[in-house]
Amino acid sequence: MARRLVVIGNGMAGARAVEEILARSGGDAFDITMFGDEPYGNYNRIMLSHVLSGEESDADIFLNALPWYRENNITLHAGVRVERIDKYSKHVFAADGRVVPYDVLVIATGSHSFLPPMDGLYTPSGSVRHGVFTFRTMDDTRKMVQFAQQEHHRRALVIGGGLLGLEAARGLQAYGLDVAVVHSGGHLMNAQLGPDGGAILRRSVEALGIEVHTGSRTTAVLGKDRITGVRLRDDTELGCDMVVVTAGIRPNVDVAVVSGLAVERAIVVDDHLRVMDEEDIYAVGECVQHRGEVYGLVAPLWEQAAVLADQITGVDRSSVYLGSRTATKLKVAGVDVASMGLPGPELDTDEHIVFSEPSRGVFKSIVIRDNKMVGATLLGDSRKVAYLTQAFDQGLPLPEERLSLMFDLGSPAEEEGVAELADSAQVCNCNGVSKGALVSAVQGGCRSVPAAMDATRAGKGCGACKLLVTQVVEWAADGAVEDDPAASYYVPGIPLDKPALMSRIRELGLRSVSQVFAALAPDSVEDAKSKMGLASLMKMMLAEKYIDERDARFINDRVHANIQRDGTFSVVPQMKGGVTSVQQLRRIADVAEKHKIPMIKLTGGQRIDLLGVAKEDLPTVWADLDMPSGYAYGKSFRTVKTCVGKDYCRFGTGDSTGLGISLESRFQGIESPAKLKLAVSGCPRNCAESLVKDVGVVAVEGGRWEIYIGGAAGAHIRKGDLLVAVDTPEEVTLLAGRFMQYYRENANWLERTYAFVPRVGIERIRSVILDDSEGIAARLDAAMQESVDNYVDPWSERDDPPTPGQFRTSLPLTVLPQVPVR
Amino acid sequence: MKIPHVVGPVDQIPFGEGRAFGIDGEQVAVFRLRDGTLRAVSAVCPHKGGPIADGTIDQRVVMCPLHQHSFELETGCSTTGAKPLRTYEVFADEGQNIVVIP
Structure with missing residues (x-):
């Protein structure tokens, strides 16, 4: 018999948890009942600011409208509040008298707006005065819009200069109101920004015509029948017709408290999202406190919902939630704001990199500890946000030249903040895909980057726009973008990443592409899109033991x-x-x-x-x-470009042509995940363009040779990283070969070195190639030698x-x- | 009345590849899947005229070598939003010759 699952809360957390449970076939295992305080299906609360500003209608922001509940056999009690849980008899008691039994209970009650104490906020009967609004629900938003549209209302005052307050202020301007923001903190958005960033944000916000008062608390709402203004702590009075309170949120814990559950700042849960000391009660979203943290952002909620569903359905009992690193990226009142981690340095040893350009409203700050990024703030220019978010989330090693964290040095100018791009702006220049086309693909249900790419063919040409495509999709999905597990697959048709694929091929002794499909593809189905990548990989792994099936090759090969x-x-x-x-x-x-x-x-x-x-x-x-x-066609070693070198050139310091010819003789035709273009220059004038090659060699004075890796000057422009400087051409040949073998074994299919080197990190590559930190140098050299020996x-x-x-x-x-x- | 055309022995097409034939003024790409099934579609990609017979195939689709548009071999329908390919009935007769009905 199906077990009874009751969910208290029908907001983003409750509904997401149910979606995740359904995605794990929980629809068969459970009879699902949901209670929601609001009389609707569930909607994207984050988008309420767009509804306020009139950019979207309220119908546009529904995530799941009522038919969704019917289709999934979910009993929804919309507009019914749950008042109490009896955790011993396992029943919930609703305000309408309904008593519903459960086997498993999920609490997702979310938060409510906090109303700071001040005079004149409430009527004598205890309800909030007419003309005072919170900004939390669809109803709040509708009432605010209605009130703002009344013609005699000219001036609004927003209490709280955080994210939501600034959104409210900007939105209310759309109704022709003058708007002022009163913020008790020393600077705007002080939860996310340091004082310097806050000052620049203030300039940008004021430039939009919004009046800002910081460091001031509102002590009273003035006016008898209707609101006439507010009084601040220093007795200043500001006139207004309406007041919006956005002074923070508080978790909704009443039902948990009266039912005897563990509540501190919020409902206390363990790493399985199970309420402390309870067997069958879980909680998720803004109403939970996990390892001391209470989150008010949407991203942690997605992560929690997935773990909760793994646990409740039993699909993956090992799944745990270990907390979220919160990064926000949004447009606040028309200004791009991204912030993650610390707003400023905390320890003496923290590195703090700051760029400030107040006249353009641009501010960037990055905090680095032990060569890891622990915080970043970007204002007015969010071009680097995708990279920084990744560096922050994954603790990636950082470039020595810190400046490149903030700016794309010498990269194409197309990476403008995606929000500013016009819908007609072409994102993928190969296949002519506009931002608008990508956005409509996301709105049409493509919830992952690869799905949107498949639907539009964006990023399927030269691939240089993939970062921008990713940014557009993330922006369009408003944070709800799903990781596609297929993104880590080496080829789309085999559900394994490269190391796993290689080890399975070795374990099973597979020797041809068709054998790989038969053994490792779902239902043994072959996949045209995967053939070329597999053929290349297996030739690299097996050399002469590879059974070469010609149909697996691309026509060029x-x-x-x-x-x-x-x-x-x-x-x-x-x-x-x-x-x-x-x-x-x-x-x-x-x-x-x-x-x-x-x-x-x-x-x-x-x-x-x-x-x-x-x-x-x-x-x-x-x-x-x-x-x-001459190999001008394959995903393989292509050419070594050289300058004339010291034999003829009066500036030449090394025999670049000789070394180039010897490199090409040795490595000709070896296959690799993407093409390899090399160059050798006889002096630092770099006539062979060695700094923008996959492997570039430069002779420098004193008979030494510098080896650069990861450069590019095609669809993407990148200066290579200096791997090492060595004394002899023999060392160049050895180390270049060792690097290329490392790249062959570790790069993703079609991942050029300009992406591979920064992904792995030059320090790590140096330690593997030069210091043999993984003890694989000899094996890499031998594997490369085997490929060289098998050249025909x-x-x-x-x-x-x-x-x-x-x-x-x-x-x-x-x-x-x-x-x-x- | 459709006249079947015999275009030669099956084994002129390697398994998993395609070869093109001119039949009644039409260019037809015939594929021999890895399981031996024959499929025939028009040989010119509706997108930019690419040579479909040079495409990479699996049991289900052919991918044009020029811009990677994919087409179902059985129906000719594109899975990547291009216009469809025409399909032809094709089979091997007793003598293991390829017969295409245009």
Whole structure:
């Protein structure tokens, strides 16, 4: 028989907890009854400020309207307050006389607005005066809007200059009211901001026409029949027609107190969200106190609801809630505010980095302790917020150059605060996806970043916009974005991250892509999107033991050339280090003439590209060239670009061409999670652009070589991090190879080094590669050597195609090429 | 009246790959799934004219190599919002020859 689950509270916490329980098939195990104080389904309380400002109607903010309860067989008593719990007989007693038995009880009573003591706030009968409002519920908001719209009301006063107060002030301006905010703290939003940030926020808020009084307590509401003003502690009087009180919230604990549950500041719960000393009673949301903390934000609630559901349904008994690091990112009264952790330094040893630009209303502050970020505040410019939130949540190692925490040094300018972006602004420049399209995908039910990306194809081109896409989705979902477990999968079709996937492949002795699908995919279903990534990974892991199934390869890797828009291919012969010869040039010229190559182009990697070659002509073109593949097509080691070096250049300090050629000879064609572009420059003038390569080498005076890693100058621009400076080309070759092997084994599929290096952290990479901190250096070197030993020039397949029709045309009736001849 | 076209032996297509044929003035991509099933769809991607026969497939879909639009092999419907591909009836006769009905 189904057990009886009763939920007291139908707000965001109660409803989210039920959603999580249903998601774990709890709908079958439980008969669910919910009690809600408010006469509605449940709505997104955070959005009430938008309802107040008129940006959204109240119908827009419902999370679950009444039909949702019916569809999920939930009995909802809306507008019915629960007054008492009998925890011995396991019944709840409602205000309408209803008595409902439970097997499991969840308390999610939330909070109410705190009304600080002041004269004239209440009528003689004890109710709050007409014209005084709190800002907590849908009804509060509706009443406020109604009152503000009455024409003789000209001036509103908001008591409390926190987040909600500023939102209320801004919202009321929309009704043509003059608004003043009275805040008892020394500066606005003092729970989240330090004094300096508060001062800048004040300037921005005042610039919007909102009057601000800080450090002043309201002692009385004035006026007899109707409100005429308020009096402050220093006896100043401010005139107004309405008063909104947003002076904080207090947990709703009455029902818990009268029922004999453990209550301190709020209902005390353990790491399972179980009320202290109770077997069958749980609590979640703003009404709980967990490890001494009471939260008033939505993100901790999502985390709590998931753990609660794991426990109640028994799906995962090991699931625990260990508290939340709270980070807020919002627009307060039109100003971007993000804050997390400490607002300022606390210990003498804390690093505090501050940037302040009052004229633009920009303020940034970061607090660092033991090389971990423990707090950050961003005002007026939230471009770095996604990265900082991640650094804060996960305790990521930080860049030595702290400035780069606050600013994108040399990164594209498109990362504007997402809230400011117009709906028509193009977020994904490859697939032409606008911010508006992403937002409507989120509103249409895509609750995770990958789901929104799939629905819109945003971020599916070059991938440079993924961060911005993530920010837009998070912003559109207003914090309710779900982690997609698939985000950690190496390839979408196998539910394992890279280390787990590699260890399963080893354990099971799998040797081909089809074997991996059969053994590890859900229902053994193969997945086209996963094939290329698996093929690359297994070739890297197994070298000559890999069973190469050609269908797992992308077309470029099947025919060893890069497919072009008309279905023709480009042919780039190997030209190590960008150095060529009379013989090569003559041969290339002859081939181009004989095959009527429509375009001959010098590439960015210092190669010669023959474009517009039909697929069926590839083998003869290769044969006529009689040169090895230049690998201009694969997710693999591509090229080493070099400058002329010391043999010719009067500034050259090292033999860059020689080292470049030797690096390319050694690492040619090895596959990797994404392409690898290298360069060697003979002096710090960097003519080969070594600082923006996956691996870049620079000769410096004194016969030394600097190795930079993680640079990029394509869709994303990043200066590489200095790995080390060494004395000999041999050391360069060894360490570059060791790094590339580490990258091959640890990077996600299609994750370029410019993302991999900062994700792992240059210090960690240095310790692995240089100090052998994990004891794997010798193994990495041996694995790389094995890949090097197994290199075969793919263009040798021209004489003996491994599959029938490998080079047959795929557009038999189209005359190719269709590109212009230059 | 639809006239079946025999386009040659099954084993000219490796398992898990596709090859293209011109049939009655139409370009048709025939795929041989890893379990041996044959599927035929039009060979030109409705998005930007990509060569569908060069796509990567699984049991269900083909992915165009140019911009990764996906199409169900059985219905031709796109799973990524592109216009559909036309589908053709295809089977192997007793002599293991591919027969396409345009």
